[in-house]
Amino acid sequence: MLAITTLPNRSLATPVATDPHPQVRRQMQDTLQLISDALQPERRIVHAGDRIYQAGERFGNLYVLNSGLCKVVGLSADGREQLVALKMRGDWLGFDGIAEGRYACDAVALDTGEVWTIRYDALLAAGASRPMLIRAMHEAMSRALGRDRDSLMSVCTLPAQARVAEFLRTWAEALACSGLRTDLFTLRLTRAEIGNYLGLTLETVSRALSGLACAGLIRFVEKGRREIGISSIAALAAFVRTSLAPAPDLLQ
């Protein structure tokens, strides 16, 4: 089990001992700067509900979220929707369109924000002389793959309440990386959307949140139950860890 110590620090339930956020944040800034300088992307202000791209539409652009929040919704053949990812500042969108030449999902803004549009061809062309651009794109894609993996692991291995806790923890982490406050934030998603994302019903999500509030791990801010306060991210992480190792007797 020593191999664990060599894992990247993005692992499932690692409490954040030394705060890695400043450097992560700076790296994101640098990447945004690079894109801005090299490509002069078109900047567009989007509002909640605006569609950035749509399933079936011909692929041609990638998008970078400079601010705001965005959901990616997959469509199954029978017409039902599934929320498959959430995107925040510094994230790229549209990778799902490369393989088939058409986007496979809808990307919808959940909040007011700024989206940069990048022509894929232009990116490749510019990348020939500026390899860092291509590397930045690859890094974003790789991160997206890592998040997908984490989502799958959550859904496959965690019970309902821990799944919700892990969801909140991840969100808080992401906020921290953007330099936003993590102790208090607004869920831009309904219980139904969260449930859809986590493979739970809205009632179960509601109960899980109530349970976490009861346990003191989160608190609701008066006037509306969309505002969530998180006392300690580490405590949330610890809760996830305990839910998942009810009998740590054989280990170590």
Added chain:
Amino acid sequence: MLAITTLPNRSLATPVATDPHPQVRRQMQDTLQLISDALQPERRIVHAGDRIYQAGERFGNLYVLNSGLCKVVGLSADGREQLVALKMRGDWLGFDGIAEGRYACDAVALDTGEVWTIRYDALLAAGASRPMLIRAMHEAMSRALGRDRDSLMSVCTLPAQARVAEFLRTWAEALACSGLRTDLFTLRLTRAEIGNYLGLTLETVSRALSGLACAGLIRFVEKGRREIGISSIAALAAFVRTSLAPAPDLLQ
């Protein structure tokens, strides 16, 4: 519901009407040829159990599977494993290492096969003069993202038996794309591994397989329950579709 017709044909439960496999297969061949010509990758024969890369190891190489089968195993902080992907002919491995500079998973061969090793730096360098190389890599990454999405949707929306059916269907599809027979193949995974991949227990997987066999959708070949016969992939797809729309009364 017309939007469905504009979706890529990889959608969840679309029965394969016009067989797209020949052209997919040719495209894969072309890509492998391109990589082979442009990069002259080191070719390595691997056997079941061989590790292609390991979580924590410093990133530097990407790998392309020229033949064989491979599982990708994610490790959570508490030491438990989760099978997060299966890779087949033409698939790339190692993308998970780009973001953090270290691989985040183990990649383990499940079968004898040939793996090509590609230095990431060399790929980028060669890509400056051969943009198709970079595009091929992006296409592979995008496909990986699409598969992850499909996995998540399966796990989140399908009941146990349909999840197993969908798993088999996907596998058979992938075999078809490699030009292998789909009506009869060997599962290289134990029930426990399948369950781990699908978020089920091994008993549930076993029961689901028995149920599918009872329904005539699959059959076990004598002498060992690892050999699976699939009469009709379309029938499997139809079964998945019905499991998921128990009340199609409002539709249409």
Added chain:
DNA sequence: CGTTCGATTGAGGAAGATCAATTAATGTGG
């Protein structure tokens, strides 16, 4: 002020997990 949408909470039921026993296949050493 009524309507609508989202959230909460409760009661009952079902899908799947857990526990346990049995069987089959594989491998090992005598």
Added chain:
DNA sequence: CCACATTAATTGATCTTCCTCAATCGAACG
């Protein structure tokens, strides 16, 4: 080649978790 151990798979019986159905409440909006 056979007893024996080991690992994988099947099947059954219970139990837990989460889903389903339903009622209530609160907030936002016209």
